[in-house]
Amino acid sequence: MNFKLSLKSILFILSAIFPFALVANDNWAQVRIPVACIRDGKGHSTEMTSQAIMGTPLRVLETDGEWLLIETPEGYNGYMNISSVAVKSDSAMEHWRSASRLVSVSRPEVKIYVSPDERKPSDVISELVLTSIVEGRLINDSTVIVTLPDGRSGYADSKAFIKAEDWASRPFNMDRAMETAYWLSGTPYLWGACSTKSVDCSGLVRVVYFDRGILTLRDARQQIGIGKRIEPENLSELKRGDL
Template structure:
């Protein structure tokens, strides 16, 4: 009986093994006769229901007591927003392994609190730990613009030699508060003045796939030379999938955070590639994706590369390790067949 029970728990743990979107930590606290007492944590009520169903189907004579299994996500959850210009999303409640970064104003569902840390769920379902003192319950103004400058310098007044108040990272959503002499006052952390050409209005995002592709090529050049950073998604340092995600956000397209997720949610395509298509690389034996790049047209790409320590242009056919590790491609544009 215990072996069968443990096997079911192992099977469920494997089904929900992707900790970027799931949590399954359940163990057998006791087993006496035909009664099993379970304890642990799961993310969703649906996960607990999946466990109950698996147990009922496989071990129909087993009485299961699962009151000790905590469901972390609840109805009407606490929502906080990122209150600083940028903070990290970590694998554990400590300043350790960086999973991603969180920009000013992003809304986070608080799943669990532990001291100064919160286990959070982003709107796209991506999970991790954030530092609570950098989050706020203050009302974030509804954004109207995206910051396009890789690092925007926030000034106290609408002039280039005004005192510097802070910085806002490219890709941050802000609200336009005022305009004066080619400068824009925006809601950020802190509020301040930026040149108007550092912003792109949501209502002026490119509409057609052709316009989006062309704009992505211009935007990609802005980030040339930004250093590589595992988990980074800003000009402070950026990884391959963070770079791909940011370029899409700048033209109004939402993509998942990591490379394998980006392929899974995109439209698979074959060569020839168009500007803005995504090319994926990795282990050709297992087909495991480990890297994503953006086509500039054909096999010429721009990407944030660990090998080159940053955002640079390469030609896949001229770089042996890229040519040998190419796996597949996808697009988030609606102008081509798969």
């Protein structure tokens, strides 16, 4: 697929994965809960237009009380409640980008436990949905230790993660992408939703492609502008994964 993204957007997306020099005086935040809502106004009663998952780096454009105007890695703007994020300085984001990071590649949610040995429900401190990126490392063949954006640390099964740089450099696999799409069958439809917990139509596309390392734009009206256009008379040329 050929993406029509600005240089600014491309650099912003890459900076979420690879160590990268930032312009000074930027303001940042990271999602600190499994799935955070993005709204079109400053209030819980305003329309939810999208979501961002644990670990997503957000550029903070404005702060007004408990509401932040943020920009996501794909350039999507909206308001997020400050309780959903950990506010970060430039130096903190530089540390995160250069740290050892892991990506959740488990389609079911991954539970993070307070201890490497205890696995009772009361020992769960959080969970990660598919493609959450967190600081972490392998401590033995079966366990990783992760640090969440708000500073809490916990333990999880190593089979649910791969290193961020390995995830980002994988060749695209349409069969695996289609498997994720089929796995999401029965997932609740929710306007503005964009995670394995619930999706809307363009959210489904975004979740499926991001699982394979491709960050699409958010809305259908934006996604129509990426890749190679297929006209209605070319239906015989359609392939699996075409939108």
